[in-house]
Amino acid sequence: MNRGEYNILVIEDNPGDFALVEEFLLEQIESPRIKSAKSYAEARDLLNDQFHGFDVILLDLSLPDKTGILLIQDILEVAAGAAVIVLTGYSDLSFGVKSLSLGVSDYILKDELSSLSLYKSLVYGIERRRIITALEESEKxxxxxxxxxxxxxxxxxxxxxxxxxxxxxxxxxxxxxxxxxxxxxxxxxxxxxxxxxxxxxxxxxxxxxxxxxxxxxxPVLIDKLGLFAAIEWLAGEFKKKTGIGCDMYVDISQPTIGKMAEINVFRICQEAFTNIARHSGATNVTLKISNEDEGLFISIADNGKGMTEEALQKNLSMGLLNMKERANLIGAEIDIKSAPEKGTKIELKLGIHAEENISSR
Ligand SMILES: Nc1ncnc2c1ncn2[C@@H]1O[C@H](COP(=O)(O)OP(=O)(O)O)[C@@H](O)[C@H]1O
Ligand SMILES: [Mg+2]
Structure with missing residues (x-):
């Protein structure tokens, strides 16, 4: 018999199946705390109540008010750090794989269930969840x-x-x-x-x-007049210093962006221009600022010698890596496209999902 605090939520509408699962749990674990829910709505209410703090959720996939992938997604959303183990009557391998990819910790067929396999899956699930949470925190x-x-x-x-x-x-x-x-x-x-x-x-x-x-x-400009003026200044300096042409198209008025996002976007553009001056051998650069999906979209394309996929993927080069890191830092997407003799294009998209970054003026 295994000791330890196990706080378990069994989501199952069939009383027979619930009784079986409960029996298996009691066979392996000394006085587990088991709660049951017979529908998605009931489970959600229990999970939303922080007081319970479940370690693990055993989930039947066909409930009266929700089933399948949608049920899994919605339960994962409210699972609050608990491991989710799916128990199902249907053997469908591809569905099992898909549910694992969504973040479920195990997918077990009811026919194959035994008290030991259930216990193992539960312990592994909790441990894996703990490691993932620690990893997420360390990333944060x-x-x-x-x-x-x-x-x-x-x-x-x-x-x-x-x-x-x-x-x-x-x-x-x-x-x-x-x-x-x-x-x-x-x-x-x-x-x-x-x-x-x-x-x-x-x-x-x-x-x-x-x-x-x-x-x-x-650039004082960025503090006084904001991002667009600073980028314009950057392009102007670039032209003066290198003699490379730079066509600039600005399609939107400047949105109000957080200082931190502003300075990072500026630094990304600065690195792009420095790279063009140093490496590209380009004769012309096209800089476009527009709004796409209501976000801020900046693209900087040169007509220079470009680089191979291999060179592009070399993570050791600080400049390109830094651009990606900065974009990551402000929740923006960056795409660096390049091919030999086809030039290089940097595309940066700062979405509206990052609400602290952007809002219309
Ligand atoms: N616009 C560009 N055109 C051609 N090659 C480029 C361009 N930008 C970067 N590169 C290539 O990618 C490499 C890595 O760039 P980067 O990470 O900025 O490092 P660094 O500029 O210090 O060499 C450069 O050395 C260069 O070979
Ligand atoms: Mg560089």
């Missing part, structure tokens, strides 16, 4: 950590960009003014004047470079 923690790391990096970049822009920029401008007043002093010869002019021009270049570095670290 990992994502949470990635999110915090991401935020910390962005905050730090923002801080450095501000320092560069405000402190350094001010100092250089101050220096420029001093040189201008020096140049105005009458006692200088023309040689000295020429040198000062050269210095001022160097300083101007340094100021521009600083501004550019600061913008690349953290």
């Amino acid at each position: 923690r990992a994502r949470n950590f990635a999110q915090q790391l991401n935020n910390a990096v962005e905050e730090e970049r923002k801080g450095i960009a501000r320092e560069i822009h405000d402190e350094f920029g001010q100092q250089l401008s101050g220096l420029k003014m001093l040189l201008a007043s020096l140049k105005r002093s009458t006692s200088l010869g023309s040689d000295a004047e020429t040198t000062i002019e050269a210095m001022v021009s160097d300083l101007d270049n340094s100021i521009l470079t600083l501004r550019r570095i600061a913008s690349e670290l953290r």
Whole structure:
């Protein structure tokens, strides 16, 4: 006889079958807690009551108010961490496989049921459920950590960009003014004047470079005017720097997107442009922003040399991996398509299902 707290819900409308299952359970387990439900509605009410905290659900597949796949799906939705074992009178292998793929932990034919097989299935089911729950929690923690790391990096970049822009920029401008007043002093010869002019021009270049570095670290635009303006700026800089043409089509007005989603979408675009400049050999890029299924859809396509499926799948390359991670972080879908000599296309879709990310302005 096995001890241990077993909290079991048997969903079965046939009293004979229920009696059999109960008998089998009592044969193996010392004082199990067994509750019964004779319909889907009754089971749902019991499951919605947190108080019960079932470990395992034994489910008959033909109930008066619901049957089959639909019943399985609906029970799984309210199962709240309990393992679900299907007990059925019908032998249908493909149906069994399908129900397992939905997340059921076992599929047993009533004809083949014995007290031991039921007990084993129950124990394995509970253990598997426990492992899956632990895995899901660990995944959640990992994502949470990635999110915090991401935020910390962005905050730090923002801080450095501000320092560069405000402190350094001010100092250089101050220096420029001093040189201008020096140049105005009458006692200088023309040689000295020429040198000062050269210095001022160097300083101007340094100021521009600083501004550019600061913008690349953290575009002020994204905080002031939002995502679309920042992407436009990105495309403009890209054209200037590389001489590669960039056609931009924007079909929608800018939706209100959470800051975190905004910055991640921007970083994905930034990586796409950097890759095009570095690797593609393209002569033209097409950037489209539109709305598809009421979500935000961005596609960036180049007409460059593309890459093989193999290169695309190489998970070691940080840039592409990072794009996927960022998309994952904000619940967006990303599709990277490429073929040799056919160019590369990045498609990003931020759906409305991620309600914290998007809403119409
Ligand atoms: N637009 C593109 N066109 C052609 N090849 C690309 C493109 N983007 C990426 N690649 C290829 O994929 C590889 C991985 O890219 P990525 O992960 O960003 O790493 P990195 O840019 O640091 O090399 C690149 O080295 C390049 O060979
Ligand atoms: Mg890269």
